[in-house]
Amino acid sequence: MDQEQNQNQLQIELSEEMAEGIYSNLAIITHSNSEFVIDFVRVMPGVPKAKVKSRIVLTPDHAKRLLLALGDNINKFEDMNGDIAMNDSTPFPMNFGGPTGQA
DSSP: OHHHHHHHOOOOOOOHHHHHOOOOSEEEEEEOSSOEEEEEEEOOTTOSOOEEEEEEEEOHHHHHHHHHHHHHHHHHHHHHHOOOOOOOSOSOOTTTTSOOOOO
């Protein structure tokens, strides 16, 4: 039985480069009738352009599984750390809410 379970397990490899991750502070989600596309963007203060750092393409089935898994993980996080506060007044703080720098 153990041997059968080992044969059915998926081994996932994570390279060092991929393990570092990519920072994103904006996600843009679009969809068609056959796929969902999530673009992860890094927006920097004072910079009028932002680049997509990563794009994930999912089937509708996998997009829903991601939604459920993310919701489950957020619930577990909040159970341990308290509610995640969200600022509902603006969808995205383009100026990052801080003082402007001077040189």
